[in-house]
Amino acid sequence: MTTTTISAFCEGIQYFGELLPGFEMYGKEAAIAPGQKAVSNPSDTAAAFQTLLGADALRYLTLQITGSKASGHPGGFASIAEAIAALVMLGHKNILTEVGHHAPGFYSNVFLDRSLEDMGISTVQEMRDRYREMHGLLGHLSGYIPGLLGPAGPLGQGQHFAMTGALLHPGILFPVTIGDGGLGEPYIMSSIAHFHTAYPKATNFLPILVWNGYSQEHHSMVSTKTNSEMINYWRGNGFAEVILVDAKDFDDQNQPGEYVDSTAFSFEKRLEFTKAVLEATDKAAKAALGGKLTVLIVKQLKGAGVHKRGAKSHNLYPGDTLDQPHIANALKERALHADAWQLVRTNWERAGGGPASKTVVTEFQLPLPKLGELPLEEYPVGGEPKVSTTAMGRIVGHVGQKDHKFLVTNADGNEASGIANINQALKIIHPTDDPLYNQTPNGQVYEPLSEDACAGLAAGLALFGARSLWCSYESFAINGLPIWQTVTQAMAELRRPTPSTVTLYTAGALEQGRNGWTHQRPEIENYFASMMRNGNVFPLFPPDANSIQVCYEWALSTKNKGIVITASKSPLPIRTTFEQNRQALRDGAILLQEVPGDKMVTFAVVGDMTLIPVFEAAAYLETEGIGVRIVSVVSPRRLYRPSDVAWDTCSEPDGGFLDDAGFEKLFGGDALIGVTGGASGMLEPVMLRSTVKRDVFAWKRGETTASAGQLMAFNGLTADALTKRAIELIH
Secondary structure (H helix, E strand, C coil): CCCCCCCHHHCCCCCCCCCCCCHHHHCCCCCCCCCCCCCCCCCCHHHHHHHHHHHHHHHHHHHHHHHHHCCECCHHHHCCHHHHHHHHHCCCCCCEECCHHHHHHHHHHHHHCCHHHHHCCCCHHHHHHHECCCCCECCCECCCCCCCCCCECCCCCHHHHHHHHHHHCCCCCEEEEEECCCCCCCCHHHHHHHHHHHCCCCCCEEEEEEECCECCCCECCCCCCCHHHHHHHHHHCCCCEEEEEEHHHHCCCCCCCCCCCHHHCCHHHHHHHHHHHHHHHHHHHHHHHCCCCEEEEEECCCCCCCCCCHHHHCCECCCCCCCCHHHHHHHHHHCCCHHHHHHHHHHHHHHHHCCHHHHCHHHCCCCCCCCCCCCCCCCCCCCCCEEHHHHHHHHHHHHHHHCCCCEEEECCCCHHHCCHHHHHHHCEECCCCEHHHCEECCCCEECCCCHHHHHHHHHHHHHCCCCEEEEEECCCHHHCHHHHHHHHHHHHHCCCCCECEEEEEECCHHHCHHHCHHHCCCCHHHHHHHHHHHCCEEEECCCCHHHHHHHHHHHHCCECCEEEEECCCCEECCCCCHHHHHHHHHHCEEEEEEECCCCEEEEEEECCCCHHHHHHHHHHHHHCCCEEEEEEECCHHHHCCHHHCCHHHCCCCCCCCCCHHHHHHHHCCCEEEEEECCCHHHHHHHHHHCCCEEEEECCCCCCCCCCHHHHHHHCCCCHHHHHHHHHHHHC
16 A cells, blocks of 8 residues: 555554545545535435445554553444444534443544544554553543543443433434443333433434344343334334344345344445445434434444454453454454545544534533522521421522522432422422422423432433432432442543532431331442542531531532432431531531540441430430540541542542541540441541540341331440440440
8 A cells, every 4th residue: 555644643553454445436525524514415425435434443443442452342332333433424423322341432433533632642552552541541431531421331321421411402412322232231211211201302312222232241132133123122112213224234245143244245335334324323313303212223243343243352352462363354454544544534523513522512511500599597406306308408499490400300209208398399390280299391300210210310410510419218229329429430530520419318227117128228328438438429417407408508519529418307406506517517527515524435426316325325424424525427528537538539629638636626535436327337437547445336237116216226226235335445
């Protein structure tokens, strides 16, 4: 091959090929004209030809960069390369995926349009060097990569981000690729169904099924479906437009099986197949933007055009290096002429109006309305008991009335959680208008019976720049936690500030006595306890209705954090002032009571109901002349030492920690007892720093009981047990 110039970005490309047949006719100028964002005619042969070049460029780069580290996943993305190329040629760059293993393909896509230059990657060699390296191109999609809208690692999550984009940005298409191996993951189809019922006009997201017949290590579970069965499956789930392109229909090489590789076709048939994908993608995009719930299905063998086929193409192993014949030969087969590389680069630069890093919606902060003065109401200490969740609910209603993009999600349980006032103020979204149930089609409370759908939309909104609140029972939130955890990790490395993702967990284990162990699962607190060390996760345990208001006020002011507020739905004593709580959010804890004595026992208490037996124990110890200090742990993250937490690695770092003198003032003494009605992990920061004799009283397991007190007794959380242990420790 000879050429006059090789573009600088091509440095690191090992193999160049000959010009494909028809290049002089169909490649003489870019199909996306100067000043345009997309091809003018998807049925034009030149547009299809250049889409084919783009697909081959994506396959080549995907294999080149994974091969450079003998690691990564080229096979799945290879089977959808034509559709990704078609989206770009049609000007659609707000592309998402639920398949984390497509990462190297997505990196290749944003490399071609120059987005990666924002992180110092200008050449293929630099992309190879920084693939799967720290501060480089991570093994799975994250919040760190310019031009990519959302993270992807755990399956079954990407559709939430696509629906979020559709809701916030009408008129923009948000395609999301879904692997046929991941189609059965919780809970793709049900989350789409509920979203479409709630928002029937927000159809501007486009699921693209990567139907390649294989999952990671075997045939996919939907590989035996016929085309008509697959079409009916999507129609049966509410999709008005189901568009399927089957590579088998274009095969002129008599490939066996239902799944075939289009790169093995004659060039004429390859072009015909690519044109069909381009036209189908255009049709699907227009249908989705035009108000129809639409899916595009591309049926093509996994690994099409790379080193292996089927599940064997899924990932590279340590021996799959660039000098291995099967890798080198695959690269040579996909190799483009230098002029073709430049043509692809020109189209990708122009598509969508410029690099994705300069055009996609998540590269910009979403404008948010000011909330004004929050309707905080400070209750008198020692006054009438109040329900914490209800006090917070009043503020939530104000936020929603000031910010019409704000959304509250709950798995059909606001009234049961003491926050009926949220439903009354903001209304449940439902096509049936019914004032008895506070529901209307234009509400701001999203109530699917799925924690995944609740967490997914709420966390997605926060990641995309909007305010949201996910409400749940502590017991059931675990079913929505995976995507919330994914988003908080993405926020830790995000290149822009965005509202924190905030949750309210009610009906803790101690309030669920009569429901038994099925509703008593506070172990999720240990999940959050471990996440505190990430640096941007803040579990909060307000002890009363004043505290919860201040906690939510603070949460609304923060960026790029994951904030978990856990509180009771029962009326409980007012023990703190607003000012005390603002100090607690800085220091981590509040001193509630201190009685001097010959020996000092400190109780470090997480939660609100757990304070009841602690105060009883303190009253008895006081009669014995023993000093008692009761400290409410409101924000345990603040009680770690700075070196315990990766706070300085976060994009919006928060380095606020209680110093040693402050810690000693709160938690010093002769003995320390940590008390929580939940998981013991929340007390780690206190136990880690304390040097006195100490012990922990924590949740053990659930049981059916008649009262919270009886359930605490079952778990050893009684005044008698606390008193006995305190005396043992000081003697």
